[in-house]
Amino acid sequence: MGRNTRKRRTPLATKIVAGAAALAVGGGGLVWANFYASAHEDHGGHNRTRSAGAQVATIDCPDVGQQIREVPDRARGEVDGELATMDSQITNAYQRLATTRRAQAGDAQFVQNTILGPLKDRRKAIIDRIQLEINRAGGKADGNLDELAGCQGRPADQQNGGGQNGGGQDDGQDGGQNDDGQNGDGQGQEGNDDNGNGVAGPVAEDFVDINDVQPNSRNSRNGLAADGDGGSTGSFTTDCGVNENNLFNSDNLIAAPGVDNGAHHTHDYVGNQDNDAFSSDEDLANADTSCQNQGDKSTYYWPVLRLQDGTQEFDANDQGGGAEGNVGKILKPAEAQIRFVGSRQGDVVAMPKFLRVITGDAKSFTNGDANANTSWSCSGFEDRQVTDKYPLCPDGSQVLRTVNFQSCWDGQNIDSANHRDHMAFVQEDGSCANGFQAVPQLQIRLAYDIPTPTVENGQVQNPYAVDSFPEQLHKPITDHNDFINVMDEDLMNEVVDCINRGEDCQ
Structure with missing residues (x-):
């Protein structure tokens, strides 16, 4: 397998500058995507609204790389590069998700229409290129990879229990449409799990x-x-x-x-x-x-x-x-x-x-x-x-x-x-x-x-x-x-x- 011999930046070890400074919310990091679901409890004859715990919307995409079994050696570098691009697409989509909670609160279809839908299209284009690169190199690409283009949004406390999630779309958007008023106005702060650093x-x-x-x-x-x-x-x-x-x-x-x-x-x-x-x-x-x-x-x-x-x-x-x-x-x-x-x-x-x-x-x-x-x-x-x-x-x-x-x-x-x-x-x-x-x-x-x-x-x-x-x-x-x-x-x-x-x- 050929390996790229092009060298790049000076190792990060030469740039280490350690210092103590508090990180402001969103400063130097992804802003925390913090959503709250309301629940009611009966205490002594009256209802009290409380936070049911912060639900952190994240992006859940099928791992295309894990489903690829045969890649000719001369196409492997290109395929690995395309898969890395897909990882970057997910990272960018997550950042978009994490910084638009007010818009999500005001529009029940915001996540689907502006994040997950476009992400699916971009992933589909990458998958098409992967299939083409494999076939051009003399291999036989899996024609079902397109089924892995779609991603879901879901709560952070809900782990995917079984490998690939099928790529279905989740219109509920894992609580991302809940009332934004719970965040930032003093209510439900016991559910704020960003640990004060905004990530x-x-x-x-x-x-x-x-x-x-x-x-x-x-x-x-x-x-x-x-x-x-x-x-x-x-x-x-x-x-x-x-x-x-x-x-x-x-x-x-x-x-x-x-x-x-x-x-x-x-x-x-x-x-x-x-x-x-x-x-x-x-x-x-x-x-x-x-x-x-x-x-x-x-x-x-x-x-x-x-x-x-x-x-x-x-x-x-x-x-x-x-x-x-x-x-x-x-x-x-x-x-x-x-x-x-x-x-x-x-x-x-x-x-x-x-x-x-x-x-x-x-x-x-x-x-x-x-x-x-x-x-x-x-x-x-x-x-x-x-x-x-x-x-x-x-x-x-x-x-x-x-x-x-x-x-x-x-x-x-x-x-x-x-x-x-x-x-x-x-x-x-x-x-x-x-x-x-x-x-x-x-x-x-x-x-x-x-x-x-x-x-x-x-x-x-x-x-x-x-x-x-x-x-x-x-x-x-x-x-x-x-x-x-x-x-x-x-x-x-x-x-x-x-x-x-x-x-x-x-």
Whole structure:
């Protein structure tokens, strides 16, 4: 697969200027789309109107990229670029949604006529181009992709439970037509969940006291640990630091190569030091690495965590940062443990160089949890894992983000059209499905020292949150990790041998 070698701006690390300043509502970020529904309660013989809780309108679009299965190699760059354009269309539509609530209150068809309808037309044009590019390159495009052009608006407290939503239109617009008078005149302010910074999320309901999480209750079809008592029981740990070099950007080299700001949120990088949208495989191979073992030039990256405390970070006015609702102090991990483990069913084989793996789904809030692979916990409470909540940890306990990557490889491809089909999770018994073979499973554990947010009267003060696409509202279930294998051949063979021999190496 060819990669664009054009280089771009100086890394953001050279522009870091950290300072403390409160963010005004809408200043440097998307304005909060805050809507209120009225409800009535009977208290002592009289009715009292109260806020039923803020409903945050967001844009819910079918993920076209996840539905594309076959793209000829020579069309893949163009298709990835078109998909990145669709992401930008959603971001722009969400910003329009978030800044027009007065107009929405006065016109029940405003969202449909001025936001969702035009968005569907623009998405249809992109889908047509994608189909044309695939066919021109000798492939056969799915003729049903047009069905994914339409988007919905819906409340932020209503997660899409099942993958694609069918692209239907929602004329109700998720409460967006409710009386605008509830906002800004002193009524219903207990429902105002913008945390004082003018951006959407997280909200109080996105947090849970770790003591209220039942041990061993996490039910996830993904993220199974591949290692166990049988098979290849060794491990290999690589120490690549915690991004001491301040390498940040809002690109996505895997999903949107050649596209500036393809992620619309900022990533932390460790390992390879040449990570932006325009890095070629050759660039990666020739780059420096933050890993102690210089044979490991792999790219390990994840969305940053931020403490929404009013800090003006280096990207406070940039796309991918504050201009797209990702605000506050970037939190570096206190520790980033990166290790590879084996298979419960037998030996593992070497990963091919430049293998690309995405785990989790940055759009899980609207896509549903089919590809979600999040695990949040607190140190000392590791048997209590949550997927759709941020944990409130007791004093002295660290916030933990852990992830087990897919560890079954199709034996042929370093990437696939939707960046997922060439890799799979192990089955319940630890084996790989037919046609796939076990490779070392990457496991990443990030530990953070974060002051515990407080939740009072339905409001969360000084929350922390993962960076996200704007319309995903900083939901914890959208956490994700990315990996590109750039170990040299000798080191990869050492990793495999160590794991298969049952030794713990580094």
